[in-house]
Amino acid sequence: MRLHLDSPANSQIDAPxxxxxxxxxxxxxxxxxxxxxxxxxxxxIYANQALxxxxxxxxxxxxxxxxxxxxxxPWHAAMHDEEIDRVxxxxxxxxxxxxxxxxxxxxxxxxxxFLPVLGPDGLVEAVAGTTxxxxxxxxxxxxxxxxxxxxxxxxxASSDLIYRLSPDWRLLEVVGGRxxxxxxxxxxxxxxxxxxxxxxxxxxxxxxxxxxxxxxPYQSQHRVALRSGEWTWVESRAVPVxxxxxxxxxxxxxxxxITQRMLHEEHLRLLVDELNHRxxxxxxxxxxxxxxxxxxxxxxxxxxxxxxxxxxxxxxxxDVLTREKWxxxxxxxxxxxxxxxxxxxxxxxxxxxxxxxxxxRRAIALSMALHELCTNATKYGxxxxxxxxxxxxxxxxxxxxxxxxxxxxxxxxxxxxxxPSRRGFGSRLLQRGLxxxxxxxxxxxxxxxxxxxxxxxxxxxxQDPQ
Amino acid sequence: MNRQVxxxxxxxxxxxVLEDILPELGYDVCASAGSVSSALHVLQSxxxxxxxxxxxxxxxxxxxxxxxxxxxxxxFLFASGYTQSILPERHAEAVLVAKPYGRSELEDxxxxxxxxxxxxx
Numbered sequence: 001m002r003l004h005l006d007s008p009a010n011s012q013i014d015a016p017x018x019x020x021x022x023x024x025x026x027x028x029x030x031x032x033x034x035x036x037x038x039x040x041x042x043x044x045i046y047a048n049q050a051l052x053x054x055x056x057x058x059x060x061x062x063x064x065x066x067x068x069x070x071x072x073x074p075w076h077a078a079m080h081d082e083e084i085d086r087v088x089x090x091x092x093x094x095x096x097x098x099x100x101x102x103x104x105x106x107x108x109x110x111x112x113x114f115l116p117v118l119g120p121d122g123l124v125e126a127v128a129g130t131t132x133x134x135x136x137x138x139x140x141x142x143x144x145x146x147x148x149x150x151x152x153x154x155x156x157a158s159s160d161l162i163y164r165l166s167p168d169w170r171l172l173e174v175v176g177g178r179x180x181x182x183x184x185x186x187x188x189x190x191x192x193x194x195x196x197x198x199x200x201x202x203x204x205x206x207x208x209x210x211x212x213x214x215x216x217p218y219q220s221q222h223r224v225a226l227r228s229g230e231w232t233w234v235e236s237r238a239v240p241v242x243x244x245x246x247x248x249x250x251x252x253x254x255x256x257x258i259t260q261r262m263l264h265e266e267h268l269r270l271l272v273d274e275l276n277h278r279x280x281x282x283x284x285x286x287x288x289x290x291x292x293x294x295x296x297x298x299x300x301x302x303x304x305x306x307x308x309x310x311x312x313x314x315x316x317x318x319d320v321l322t323r324e325k326w327x328x329x330x331x332x333x334x335x336x337x338x339x340x341x342x343x344x345x346x347x348x349x350x351x352x353x354x355x356x357x358x359x360x361r362r363a364i365a366l367s368m369a370l371h372e373l374c375t376n377a378t379k380y381g382x383x384x385x386x387x388x389x390x391x392x393x394x395x396x397x398x399x400x401x402x403x404x405x406x407x408x409x410x411x412x413x414x415x416x417x418x419x420p421s422r423r424g425f426g427s428r429l430l431q432r433g434l435x436x437x438x439x440x441x442x443x444x445x446x447x448x449x450x451x452x453x454x455x456x457x458x459x460x461x462x463q464d465p466q
Numbered sequence: 467m468n469r470q471v472x473x474x475x476x477x478x479x480x481x482x483v484l485e486d487i488l489p490e491l492g493y494d495v496c497a498s499a500g501s502v503s504s505a506l507h508v509l510q511s512x513x514x515x516x517x518x519x520x521x522x523x524x525x526x527x528x529x530x531x532x533x534x535x536x537x538x539x540x541x542f543l544f545a546s547g548y549t550q551s552i553l554p555e556r557h558a559e560a561v562l563v564a565k566p567y568g569r570s571e572l573e574d575x576x577x578x579x580x581x582x583x584x585x586x587x
Contacts, residue, residue: 273548277522280547281477284566288483295486361476361524368479432485433478436500 034110034131037117042066042084045126056103076100083114088124091116097134108135152176158254161226165238165251169208179226179257197223197231215240215248221258233262282318285364286311296425306375306425313338313371317364329363331356331394331407338370339392348383353394356405356459365437366407366455372426373409373453381451382414388450389413396459403459404440411450419446470496472514474505474531475545476523484518487569491576500524505531514540515582521546532557539583543575 028035028048037046043064052059055070062070068077076098083094097111112131119125155162160179165172172191174180196204200222211218218238223231238253290307297303316337320329331353339349358366374383382388394407411417420427427444430453435442440457471493475481481498488495496514499505501523509531517535519528521544528544533556535542543561544553550562563575 273552277547280565281522284547285477285479287566287568288479291483292479292486359524365478428482429479433482436478436481436498437476439500439504 032133034112034129036129036131038084038114038127038129040088040124040126042081044070051131053104054100054102084127087114087116087127091118091124097138102133105133108133109138110134160257161234161236161255163238163253163255165253167248167250169212169251177255179232179255195225197225199223211238211240218251218253221262224255232257233259282314286314289314292425292428296428309375310368310371313368314364316340317367320367321360321363326360328357328359331358331366331405334358334363334367335370335392335394338367338374339390348389350389350391350393352392353407354396356394356396362437365434369430369434369442369455370409372429373451376426377411377414377451380415381417382411385414387413399458401458405438405455405457405459407455409451409453411452414450416448417446417451468492468494469515470494470512472496472505472508472512472517473498474500474517474523474528475520476500477520480520480545484572487572491569491573493576502526502528502530506534509534509538513538516540516576516579517542519544521548521552529554529557532560541579541582543579545572545575 031048032050034051034054035046035048036044036051039045043066044062045064047055047059047062052062055062057070066077067080068074072080079096079098083096087094093116094114095112097109099107099109102108110131111134112129114127114129116124117126117128155176156178159177161177162175163172164175169192192201192205192208204220204222207220208218210216217240219236221233221235224234224236226232234255235258236253236255238251240248241250241252243249289310293303293306293310297306317329317334320333320337332351332355335351335353339351377383377388377390382390389412391410391412392407394405397404397406423431430444431442434455438455438457440455442456443452443454445452468489469492471484471488473481473484473495475484475498478500481500485495485498493516497508497512499508505519505523505528517531517540519531519535519542521528532542532544536557543563544557545563545565545567546552547565549564550558553560553562561575561578563571567575
């Protein structure tokens with residue numbers, strides 16, 4: 001082989017050719033990288049000391065051998081054969097890395113480049129190679145990559161948003177977190193104006209100013225636009241990272257999505273408010289019921305019995321409504337409840353009607369009204385004798401504007417009816433109260449053959465109080 | 467002549483109790499309404515001297531009724547299971563009697579109402 005070391009394009013040494021050769025040889029023997037040359041038959045025609053050390057051979061043992069002949073694994077030798085052929089064919093370099101067993105250091109990772117050596121005719125006359133041991137760099141890179149992976153996993157597992165802030169807080173960079181998929185990576189300017197909910201902005205800017213001034217941790221709950229057109233409640237916390245000269249290099253922060261928690265708290269607050277309202281209202285209803293029972297019933301023992309029975313009716317309706325999560329109740333359930341505590345056998349009641357749904361307040365009103373009718377029938381009317389009957393039919397009928405709910409109560413077979421001399425609580429509740437609650441008309445009649453009550457109310461008004 | 471009261475309350479039993487108590491305190495119930503829309507409807511034809519408003523009417527707030535009453539210079543009080551904190555800013559100073567209330571609480575609250583603004587025309 002000929003090495004054209006004196007070619008002006010390849011030489012930076014100004015000396016006679018044989019002196020240059022010695023110089024190059026000296027350099028090549030001392031560099032830690034492996035340097036070598038293959039001929040066109042893939043045989044080693046040069047190897048520097050570093051390569052010989054790696055093999056654990058002297059030059060006489062290696063000279064003129066191919067990789068395979070030197071004991072390389074067949075796959076490894078074949079890979080280099082292909083690469084050498086490629087360099088010869090393309091006259092371009094090939095770069096790759098490969099693990100190899102060093103005779104003294106054990107398994108190492110080598111990064112190598114094969115280059116064509118061109119003759120004066122422009123054809124490839126040999127293939128030169130240099131190889132560098134990159135084991136330490138690769139290990140560091142691998143360690144760094146794993147560390148970053150772990151850190152990334154830690155960030156994603158523990159936080160929804162991790163960010164860095166410039167010392168003046170004008171620049172925000174999103175670093176990671178579960179919620180960042182829709183956020184632009186990199187620095188955000190004007191982020192406090194674009195991303196923080198207008199109603200929360202002043203409060204947040206105040207908290208930021210305080211933190212920056214006192215260099216104490218910043219903490220705030222606010223809404224932020226992580227996705228366009230959607231507000232996410234976050235709990236955000238940032239701490240200053242100090243530099244070596246006592247200043248602040250940057251701030252580092254984490255934000256947690258607390259939207260669900262906030263919704264839950266809001267829901268809970270509404271529930272407590274509503275519960276308070278209902279309890280107070282129920283107490284007011286109980287108070288007025290007691291007041292009116294006492295007002296209209298002069299006998300103390302009878303008044304106590306009446307209050308108890310009316311409270312039971314009220315409690316029973318609440319049970320029905322609670323079962324339905326206060327969404328309302330079916331007329332049939334209310335009827336069953338009202339007639340359930342009458343001491344009668346089923347055959348004396350004739351009950352019939354379709355499925356009609358009432359809102360909670362009207363369900364209570366109807367329940368209380370039916371309770372009064374039943375109580376009255378049991379004491380004085382059809383249900384006070386074994387032969388008496390009560391017919392209770394309800395239906396939905398066509399009205400002028402809206403469908404109407406019509407319920408008819410008709411007693412028969414009881415003792416002759418005498419119209420009451422004065423209006424008691426029950427009849428007043430029916431005529432005055434029920435009419436008010438249902439928004440329709442309620443008629444209560446006392447013909448001799450049995451008490452009759454007719455309730456006629458527009459159905460939409462029954463289903464929606466407004 | 468007794469002063470005329472409008473009752474806005476969705477609970478008929480409470481209306482009935484007010485109908486019992488108010489005449490004894492020297493007031494007449496001129497009308498009662500169980501919803502915001504029916505209260506506004508009543509106010510189109512009636513001109514009560516004062517009004518007693520429940521706050522929650524079947525899930526709806528009665529504040530629109532309070533707005534009309536204030537506009538017309540008709541004094542009113544809220545009767546509610548809610549506390550003063552639920553009142554919107556414009557009605558924050560309104561008289562509120564807490565449910566359940568008795569005759570004397572109602573009497574006190576009525577006494578705290580400002581006089582009716584003189585009618586126009």
